[in-house]
Amino acid sequence: MSSEPLYLEDTTRRTFEATVESVAGDRVVLDRTCFYPTGGGQPHDTGRLRDEAGREWHVTDVTKKGDVLHALDGDPPDPGAAVTGEIDWERRYAHMRYHTAQHLLSAVLLEFYDAETTGNQLYENHAHLDCAYERFERSDLDRIEARMNELVEETRPVRWYALDREAAEASLDPARTRIHLLPDSITEVRIVEVGGASVDSDAESVGVDIGADAPFDRTACAGTHVADTGEIGSVDVTGRRTQGSAEERIEFVLR
Numbered sequence: 001m002s003s004e005p006l007y008l009e010d011t012t013r014r015t016f017e018a019t020v021e022s023v024a025g026d027r028v029v030l031d032r033t034c035f036y037p038t039g040g041g042q043p044h045d046t047g048r049l050r051d052e053a054g055r056e057w058h059v060t061d062v063t064k065k066g067d068v069l070h071a072l073d074g075d076p077p078d079p080g081a082a083v084t085g086e087i088d089w090e091r092r093y094a095h096m097r098y099h100t101a102q103h104l105l106s107a108v109l110l111e112f113y114d115a116e117t118t119g120n121q122l123y124e125n126h127a128h129l130d131c132a133y134e135r136f137e138r139s140d141l142d143r144i145e146a147r148m149n150e151l152v153e154e155t156r157p158v159r160w161y162a163l164d165r166e167a168a169e170a171s172l173d174p175a176r177t178r179i180h181l182l183p184d185s186i187t188e189v190r191i192v193e194v195g196g197a198s199v200d201s202d203a204e205s206v207g208v209d210i211g212a213d214a215p216f217d218r219t220a221c222a223g224t225h226v227a228d229t230g231e232i233g234s235v236d237v238t239g240r241r242t243q244g245s246a247e248e249r250i251e252f253v254l255r
């Protein structure tokens with residue numbers, strides 16, 4: 001059986017209790033976990049596991065191959081052991097801010113340039129995104145940066161939920177999500193939406209329903225995000241690079 005991914009529902013949860021299901025080398029599978037595994041351009045979480053006898057392990061790597069595998073820095077606990085897990089929150093929260101900023105950047109690139117995102121990679125203190133476009137000038141980067149900061153200042157709500165694959169395929173914008181690239185085994189798709197209205201202007205809908213307004217952005221994503229765009233902080237588009245004949249890389253940092 002597969003670990004319950006606690007990180008998909010409550011992205012702000014830092015600690016959890018779990019049982020070791022199996023051990024393979026230095027890697028353990030837990031029945032539930034808050035540790036995000038590397039994927040979708042977002043690096044894995046780090047943190048600690050502790051058992052009831054007070055033994056402690058650092059979680060040094062997290063990958064997902066069916067199960068979520070936690071690499072530990074010492075002899076792992078035995079199957080059946082009860083453990084408490086804690087993720088390094090500063091690292092995770094930085095990833096959440098950068099990941100949500102990446103969604104804004106992808107949406108702004110479509111809004112202004114009809115440029116589809118082809119790849120992205122984020123870190124704790126910088127990120128880059130590749131898109132299908134000939135060549136950006138500094139004036140383009142300034143325009144993109146200004147629009148992203150406007151969306152941040154508007155503190156737009158961000159929400160996520162699961163949807164049947166069929167409903168997702170029928171309703172997702174193909175320019176935002178390459179749903180045909182998802183393996184056939186995936187029957188449920190996680191949707192992430194950035195609201196069309198700010199949190200302030202539509203206070204009743206916060207955290208429940210964005211309302212009748214169409215979302216600003218709606219895409220399939222299994223990463224972790226902040227609850228509203230205001231948490232992103234100010235965006236600094238630091239540069240661009242060519243990635244080939246019709247592909248550009250945009251680099252940004254958050255302050």
Ligand SMILES: [Zn+2]
Nearest residue numbers: 099192221223
């Ligand atoms: Zn995402």
